Amino acid sequence: MSGAVILDPLLPWPVLWAALALAVGMVGLALWRGLGGWWLRGLAAAAVLAALANPSLQTEDRNPLSDIVVLVVDDSASQRLADRPDQTAQAVEAVRAEVARLDNTELRIVRLGDGQGNEGTLLMTALAEALAEVPRARLAGAILLTDGQLHDLDRAPDMPAPLHALLTGQPDDWDRRLVVTNAPAFAILGEEVMLTLRIEDQGAAPVPPDATTQIDIAIDGAEPQTYTVPLNRDLELPVMLEHAGRNVIQFSVAAQPGELTDRNNAAVVQINGVRDRLRVLLVSGEPHPGERTWRNLLKSDSSVDLVHFTILRPPEKQDGVPVSELSLIAFPTRELFLEKIDEFDLIVFDRYKRRGILPMLYLENVRDYVEKGGAVLIAAGPDFASAESIYRSPLADILPAEPTARVIEEGYAPAITDLGQRHPVTQGLKAEAGGEWGRWFRLIDLTPKGGQVVMSGLGDRPLLVLDRVGEGRVALLASDHAWLWNRGFEGGGPQLELLRRLAHWMMREPDLEEEALSAEAEGRRMTITRRTLSEGARSVTVTRPDGSEEQVTLQEVAPGRFQATYEGPEIGLYRLADDDLDTVIALGPAAPREFEETIASGARLAGPVDATRGGILPVSAGMPDIRTVREGRAAAGRGWIGITPRGAYLTADVRITPLAPAWAFLLLAAAFSLGAWLREGRR
Known part of the structure; x- marks a missing residue:
C-alpha cells in the first residue's frame, strides 16, 4: 500500500495563482505597515487557499512485479567449437542458480542460432527482439553468453539497465584462417590477373609469426598444386584463366593440430573468363553469294578481329594484264599460315580449292594447328568434290567425312538429325525457325569417317558434320547454299543463329x-x-563440404539436357561428378562468415557494455556472482556482475480521501482573522 497527497483545486489554477499573489501582497503590506497580526493574516490566507486547492489523500493498493533479467545464449556455429558447448551449458545453469537466489527476480533465456544465409551471428538483433517483449520498467539487466563474434553491432538497443557479456573459449585458443582480400569478378583469357590472399594465425598460435606453411591451389576441381608461402603476410598471386565462362579457384591450407576449426582454412574464388578479342581467318576460294554472309556474320561482332583472304585472280587466269597494275599489297600468306597461325581462334575455308597459292606445307601447318587446339570450319562447294578438293591435302587427316565426287543439284529442306536434336549447336533450331525452312539446292555427297552428323540433306545424306581432332575441333558444312536462308528464300531459316552457334562451338564457348x-x-x-x-x-x-556423398537423379528437360535442383544442407564447396566430368560450385563462401574469426573476444561488445557500466568476463576464469546495485552505480567488478532492481508494481486499487472538509478550512481562516483583529485592536 502507498499513499500520497494530491491537489484537486476548486478553481482553475491561474485563478488560484492569482489569489496566492494577492494574499502575499496583502500580508506584505501588513508587515510593511507594522501591524502586529500580519502573520495571523497570512495563516488565514493560507487556510483559504488550502480550501480552494482541495487537498486529498490518495491511497493505492499495489501488487509488486518481479524484476526481469534477460540471458541471450549464442548457439551459433562458432559456439560449437572445442569445449564451448559444455561451457555454455554450465554457464546457463550457473546464471539460473544465481538469479534464483535474488528476491523477486526472474530469468528469461533467449537462444540464438545461425543467421539466414551467411549473415553470421545476429546477437544484437536477438537482444533487441527479447527486450521488445519485456516491459522496460521491469528490466533489471541483460547478459550475453557468447564468444563475442557478432555481425550486427549497429543494431544494439538502448539499455535502461546494465548489460554484461560472459565470454566462452579458453585463453590458449588459436586458429589459422585463409582470407582472399582481393579477387576480380572478370578476367580476360590469356592475361594475368592478380589475386591477393592472406594466411594468418589468430589467438595463442604455437608457431612464430614469420613461419611458413603450405597452400594447395586447384582450378575447376583439378589436381591441386602445392606451394610454400609465409604466414601473416599479404600474398600476390598471378592467375591466368584457361577457358571462358566460370573458373572456380580453390585455395586450401592443411588443418593444424590444436586449431579451433579447419572450416576457415579454405577459400573459393569464382572468376568469369571473357575473351578480349577473337581472331578469325576467313579464306575464300572465289567470290560467290555466300561469301558476304560469312563476312557479315563475323564483322557484326565487335569482339571479332577478322582477316579475310580472298582469291580474286587465280594463277591460271591469263589475260595479259601486267601484274604491277593488278597487285596492291601482297597478301602475307607465309606470315599468316606459318608464323602467326597459332594466334587465330578459328580458320574458315569458304569454297576453297587447291590452286597452288597455299603450298602443302601451309596446309600441314593448319592440320598441326588443329591437333594442338585450333579450330577449322570448311564450307564446301562443288570444288570440294573435285580433284582439286582441299580434301586432297594434309587436311584429310583431320576432316570427319570424305567426298564421293558427287555433287547433288536438287532442292531439299535441311533437317536436324536425331543426334543433332541433342547437340547444342543445332538443338532447338527447328523451334526457333517458327515453321518450314526454305530449301537449299546443292549438296556435296559425303561419306562420314567419324564425328557427329547433326544435320542432313537429301536422302538423309550428311550436311553438317562436327568432330574433335586432338585438342582442336573441325566442322564440315557440305553445302554453300546457307545464304538462301539469309535472303529469305521460301521463308528462309535460322541461318545466322546456326552459323553463330557453329562458330562459337568451335571457339569453345x-x-x-x-x-x-x-x-x-x-x-x-x-x-x-x-x-x-x-x-x-x-x-x-554430389560431394558435400564435410566429405559425404549423395547421388542426385537428373530429369530430362530437353533432348540431351538433364537438370535437377539440389538443396545444400550447409554453406561451403560442393563437388559434382558424372562419368569423366566434374565441376565445383560454392554455396555461399567456402569459409562461412561465422568462421571468419573464431577466437573469443569482447572488443566488439565493449561499446554497448561500457555505456551501461556493465562488465565483460571470461567464463574460463569462473562464473561471477550476480548482485543488486543501485541505478547509476558501477555494475561489474572482479568476480561479480550487478543488476538494478526496478521496483515495478501493478496498481490494484486507488482511493482518494479529502484531508479536511472545506468548512473546516474556512472556520480555521475565520479563527486566524479574528485573532489578528483582536491582537491589532488591543494594541
Whole structure:
C-alpha cells in the first residue's frame, strides 16, 4: 500500500495563482505597515487557499512485479567449437542458480542460432527482439553468453539497465584462417590477373609469426598444386584463366593440430573468363553469294578481329594484264599460315580449292594447328568434290567425312538429325525457325569417317558434320547454299543463329559444349545441368563440404539436357561428378562468415557494455556472482556482475480521501482573522 497527497483545486489554477499573489501582497503590506497580526493574516490566507486547492489523500493498493533479467545464449556455429558447448551449458545453469537466489527476480533465456544465409551471428538483433517483449520498467539487466563474434553491432538497443557479456573459449585458443582480400569478378583469357590472399594465425598460435606453411591451389576441381608461402603476410598471386565462362579457384591450407576449426582454412574464388578479342581467318576460294554472309556474320561482332583472304585472280587466269597494275599489297600468306597461325581462334575455308597459292606445307601447318587446339570450319562447294578438293591435302587427316565426287543439284529442306536434336549447336533450331525452312539446292555427297552428323540433306545424306581432332575441333558444312536462308528464300531459316552457334562451338564457348556438367547457385540451392549426346537416365554424385556423398537423379528437360535442383544442407564447396566430368560450385563462401574469426573476444561488445557500466568476463576464469546495485552505480567488478532492481508494481486499487472538509478550512481562516483583529485592536 502507498499513499500520497494530491491537489484537486476548486478553481482553475491561474485563478488560484492569482489569489496566492494577492494574499502575499496583502500580508506584505501588513508587515510593511507594522501591524502586529500580519502573520495571523497570512495563516488565514493560507487556510483559504488550502480550501480552494482541495487537498486529498490518495491511497493505492499495489501488487509488486518481479524484476526481469534477460540471458541471450549464442548457439551459433562458432559456439560449437572445442569445449564451448559444455561451457555454455554450465554457464546457463550457473546464471539460473544465481538469479534464483535474488528476491523477486526472474530469468528469461533467449537462444540464438545461425543467421539466414551467411549473415553470421545476429546477437544484437536477438537482444533487441527479447527486450521488445519485456516491459522496460521491469528490466533489471541483460547478459550475453557468447564468444563475442557478432555481425550486427549497429543494431544494439538502448539499455535502461546494465548489460554484461560472459565470454566462452579458453585463453590458449588459436586458429589459422585463409582470407582472399582481393579477387576480380572478370578476367580476360590469356592475361594475368592478380589475386591477393592472406594466411594468418589468430589467438595463442604455437608457431612464430614469420613461419611458413603450405597452400594447395586447384582450378575447376583439378589436381591441386602445392606451394610454400609465409604466414601473416599479404600474398600476390598471378592467375591466368584457361577457358571462358566460370573458373572456380580453390585455395586450401592443411588443418593444424590444436586449431579451433579447419572450416576457415579454405577459400573459393569464382572468376568469369571473357575473351578480349577473337581472331578469325576467313579464306575464300572465289567470290560467290555466300561469301558476304560469312563476312557479315563475323564483322557484326565487335569482339571479332577478322582477316579475310580472298582469291580474286587465280594463277591460271591469263589475260595479259601486267601484274604491277593488278597487285596492291601482297597478301602475307607465309606470315599468316606459318608464323602467326597459332594466334587465330578459328580458320574458315569458304569454297576453297587447291590452286597452288597455299603450298602443302601451309596446309600441314593448319592440320598441326588443329591437333594442338585450333579450330577449322570448311564450307564446301562443288570444288570440294573435285580433284582439286582441299580434301586432297594434309587436311584429310583431320576432316570427319570424305567426298564421293558427287555433287547433288536438287532442292531439299535441311533437317536436324536425331543426334543433332541433342547437340547444342543445332538443338532447338527447328523451334526457333517458327515453321518450314526454305530449301537449299546443292549438296556435296559425303561419306562420314567419324564425328557427329547433326544435320542432313537429301536422302538423309550428311550436311553438317562436327568432330574433335586432338585438342582442336573441325566442322564440315557440305553445302554453300546457307545464304538462301539469309535472303529469305521460301521463308528462309535460322541461318545466322546456326552459323553463330557453329562458330562459337568451335571457339569453345562453354554454353555450347555437347558434354558438359554445370551448376548455378542461388543461396543454398543449386540447379545442376548435364548436357550429353548419349541417351538414358543420368545421375550426378554430389560431394558435400564435410566429405559425404549423395547421388542426385537428373530429369530430362530437353533432348540431351538433364537438370535437377539440389538443396545444400550447409554453406561451403560442393563437388559434382558424372562419368569423366566434374565441376565445383560454392554455396555461399567456402569459409562461412561465422568462421571468419573464431577466437573469443569482447572488443566488439565493449561499446554497448561500457555505456551501461556493465562488465565483460571470461567464463574460463569462473562464473561471477550476480548482485543488486543501485541505478547509476558501477555494475561489474572482479568476480561479480550487478543488476538494478526496478521496483515495478501493478496498481490494484486507488482511493482518494479529502484531508479536511472545506468548512473546516474556512472556520480555521475565520479563527486566524479574528485573532489578528483582536491582537491589532488591543494594541
